Amino acid sequence: MKSLNMFITGVGGQGTLLASRVLGEAALMVGMGAVVGEVHGMAQRGGVVESVVVIGERKGPVLSEGEADVLLGFEPMETLRALRMCHRNTIVVSNLTPVVPFTVTSGKAEYPDVDSMMEKVRGAVGRLVALDADRLAKEAGSPRAMNVVLVGALAATNTLPFDAEILEEAIRATVKPAFVEINLRAFRSGVSAVT
Amino acid sequence: MHRLLQIKDRETDLALGNDAIVRGALEAGLAFASCYPGTPSSEIGNNLYIISKETDVYFEFSVNEKVALEVAASAAQCGLRSMCSMKHVGLNVASDVLITLAYIGVEGGLVVVSADDPSLHSSQNEQDNRYYAKLGGLPMLEPADPGEAYLMTREAFEISERYRVPVILRTTTRVNHSRSPVTFGPLAAPKTKGEFKKNPFRLVPIPAVARELHKELLGKRKDMAEDAARSPFNTISGEGTVGVASSGVARHYVADGLRELGIMDRARVLNLGFSHPFPHKLAKEFLASVNTVLVVEELEPILEESLKVVALHEALSICIEGKPPGPIPRHFELDPITVKDALASHFGVEFSRPQTVRVDDLPPRPPNLCPGCPHRATYYSIKKVFGDHALYPSDIGCYTLGILPPLSAADYLLCMGSSIGTGCGFSEVQERPVVSFIGDSTFFHSGIAGLVNAKFNNHDTVLVILDNFTTAMTGHQPHPGTSLMPEGEVEPAVSIEGLVEGIGIEEVAVINPLNLKKSIKALEKIASSKAKGPKVVVARAVCPLYHRAVTGKRKPIVFQVQDSCDMCRDCIDDLACPAFSLTNGRIEIDERLCNACAVCSQICDSIKPKKVAG
Numbered sequence: 001m002k003s004l005n006m007f008i009t010g011v012g013g014q015g016t017l018l019a020s021r022v023l024g025e026a027a028l029m030v031g032m033g034a035v036v037g038e039v040h041g042m043a044q045r046g047g048v049v050e051s052v053v054v055i056g057e058r059k060g061p062v063l064s065e066g067e068a069d070v071l072l073g074f075e076p077m078e079t080l081r082a083l084r085m086c087h088r089n090t091i092v093v094s095n096l097t098p099v100v101p102f103t104v105t106s107g108k109a110e111y112p113d114v115d116s117m118m119e120k121v122r123g124a125v126g127r128l129v130a131l132d133a134d135r136l137a138k139e140a141g142s143p144r145a146m147n148v149v150l151v152g153a154l155a156a157t158n159t160l161p162f163d164a165e166i167l168e169e170a171i172r173a174t175v176k177p178a179f180v181e182i183n184l185r186a187f188r189s190g191v192s193a194v195t
Numbered sequence: 196m197h198r199l200l201q202i203k204d205r206e207t208d209l210a211l212g213n214d215a216i217v218r219g220a221l222e223a224g225l226a227f228a229s230c231y232p233g234t235p236s237s238e239i240g241n242n243l244y245i246i247s248k249e250t251d252v253y254f255e256f257s258v259n260e261k262v263a264l265e266v267a268a269s270a271a272q273c274g275l276r277s278m279c280s281m282k283h284v285g286l287n288v289a290s291d292v293l294i295t296l297a298y299i300g301v302e303g304g305l306v307v308v309s310a311d312d313p314s315l316h317s318s319q320n321e322q323d324n325r326y327y328a329k330l331g332g333l334p335m336l337e338p339a340d341p342g343e344a345y346l347m348t349r350e351a352f353e354i355s356e357r358y359r360v361p362v363i364l365r366t367t368t369r370v371n372h373s374r375s376p377v378t379f380g381p382l383a384a385p386k387t388k389g390e391f392k393k394n395p396f397r398l399v400p401i402p403a404v405a406r407e408l409h410k411e412l413l414g415k416r417k418d419m420a421e422d423a424a425r426s427p428f429n430t431i432s433g434e435g436t437v438g439v440a441s442s443g444v445a446r447h448y449v450a451d452g453l454r455e456l457g458i459m460d461r462a463r464v465l466n467l468g469f470s471h472p473f474p475h476k477l478a479k480e481f482l483a484s485v486n487t488v489l490v491v492e493e494l495e496p497i498l499e500e501s502l503k504v505v506a507l508h509e510a511l512s513i514c515i516e517g518k519p520p521g522p523i524p525r526h527f528e529l530d531p532i533t534v535k536d537a538l539a540s541h542f543g544v545e546f547s548r549p550q551t552v553r554v555d556d557l558p559p560r561p562p563n564l565c566p567g568c569p570h571r572a573t574y575y576s577i578k579k580v581f582g583d584h585a586l587y588p589s590d591i592g593c594y595t596l597g598i599l600p601p602l603s604a605a606d607y608l609l610c611m612g613s614s615i616g617t618g619c620g621f622s623e624v625q626e627r628p629v630v631s632f633i634g635d636s637t638f639f640h641s642g643i644a645g646l647v648n649a650k651f652n653n654h655d656t657v658l659v660i661l662d663n664f665t666t667a668m669t670g671h672q673p674h675p676g677t678s679l680m681p682e683g684e685v686e687p688a689v690s691i692e693g694l695v696e697g698i699g700i701e702e703v704a705v706i707n708p709l710n711l712k713k714s715i716k717a718l719e720k721i722a723s724s725k726a727k728g729p730k731v732v733v734a735r736a737v738c739p740l741y742h743r744a745v746t747g748k749r750k751p752i753v754f755q756v757q758d759s760c761d762m763c764r765d766c767i768d769d770l771a772c773p774a775f776s777l778t779n780g781r782i783e784i785d786e787r788l789c790n791a792c793a794v795c796s797q798i799c800d801s802i803k804p805k806k807v808a809g
Binding site for chain 2: 024035046064067083085111112
């Protein structure tokens, strides 16, 4: 099969790395090739954190611009910034809650209107699923589970080569035991937000 | 038990490259390890630090890479399998050890992990450390992914003991920080007791000894190259007369590109993983079978030049291209499309780059000092006293982020420790007052010698040592001055101010930067001093992230902007704490981000504490 190239973007502290791992673990569970490319270090001090998950034959841990079949955006402006990674048929799943960067809060720049940002994304890709993952995570019991809400929404788009049960298993295997239940609730709320 | 100790024989794990290196070393019988942390190598040391508490493996965070390699070399001399890991620029610091250690050799296997950072994800340069294998005449392995990093780490110990030389395991960020499935083997029980056999006329490289040792090292070269030519990490595959040669992670971009372009069946590919000493025989066989070669490697044209030498040596008339004027860039890491594009034109097939939409006018999101970071407070007070006119040499750490306005507290930087040495020079030749910044861990790493120099040569400079109790940037590793450990408060192994006073610095101020009034007063005293010579400020307050990680506690307060705020904006304009925002024309502090450092409340009466659950 052709590889499924996924690009994940967000802000330091939003849990992009855990989401990447869950997707990679799920691929491993069904015996498919999986490569997860992470970014550590400097990028974590409030900066943009980007990671890559490739499922299938591909072995390289990097994507070029225009190669992402899936874009998982944890923050609306970062989703738009990562539009360069997408092609005409990319499936984009994006959170709608802004994390305003300091360049904006200090008055040096203006945070763009979320709706018009999402319109720009929608016009350039195959499908956009936009949801308030922060709110859903809070309702599921933990704002920190926003990452898993987005993974649930992605699962519901039927883009992944494995189903939701496999992802639930991957969540059980990846997150700390004390947080499994909350994360599963968050995951399911992401699934139902799309279906 | 550490998760890398729990993995069973034949179990497959979605392993991070750095985890795979550690597990590979443990399976090879690693007994002794040392490092100085640095991205992208840091997780190697972090894992071994914990593992060493649960096993017989010895591990230490050494004060710098040079000392780390000396410590590991001596353990290897006594027959212990040893490993020393560092980031690429760390090997510059350790290179003085490495090059002579190549002459002296080792008894137990010694693996030197050099984690390079093409594209400078978190480094000040993107040097290609494969040159160190050439410089030292040492074997080098270049893994392409975590699976190879695991296998090559195990093999590196064997090669090291076979030739009695240290082996360089050269990784790049994309190997260290990628995950892919790795099937592991059984753990081994290490030999942990060493023995030193005296043999000064082998082990002390006075010129007469070193001359012989150099000849001996060169004598191993031929066998090592033949070993490389036979190594399973070096392969020739595919058919045809159009060749591609590749090493490191670029091998994956080549294989992915050939497959996706549908030209796998007509490409003859030389893949090198054991790349130094250069496997001349294998390269000759490859070059003799093709008419043209595209060389795909990151950074320097090392493989390319080696192939050209073989072609010349064997009088092969062949076109070998790679780096400019060829299509493979000499800077930054490679990416799939750049490689695919080069492959397509090399093989004469169609390929068009995907159409993309770029949105470039979005507000940037640069990394920033965290809310409550004491460095911000230090910079604030320093700027109040020394102003924008002063020259601020900086150093390597979180605090380099002070470069950003409004703090603007970094004017010059070369490498670890350079703030002091460059401050010495600046103070002699120009008029601006010089205030250098260095972190606590960086001071121990390579700042002390600079301070001794400042005292010895009486340079008129101020050094601010930013002591936040930890090596923060690389993930909170301990250092000799650490006074807070996971087990609680401890007496620092080495007192920073004790050291500074021991050097003979007469004017030393220790400040709590979170107390602005007292800090500014102490700084004014330093600034107004008429005495010539170096002065030192120790700005001491714990990193809030480290404090929370160790104690598990948050302060039971956060700060709030009251209605009395007159929108003077000094808090935002002067402190630039990321917990602040301008929402609907009002200044607010995000409770979730506030770390309760209380600095903002000292510059504005409208900011007050509020109790929250601790």
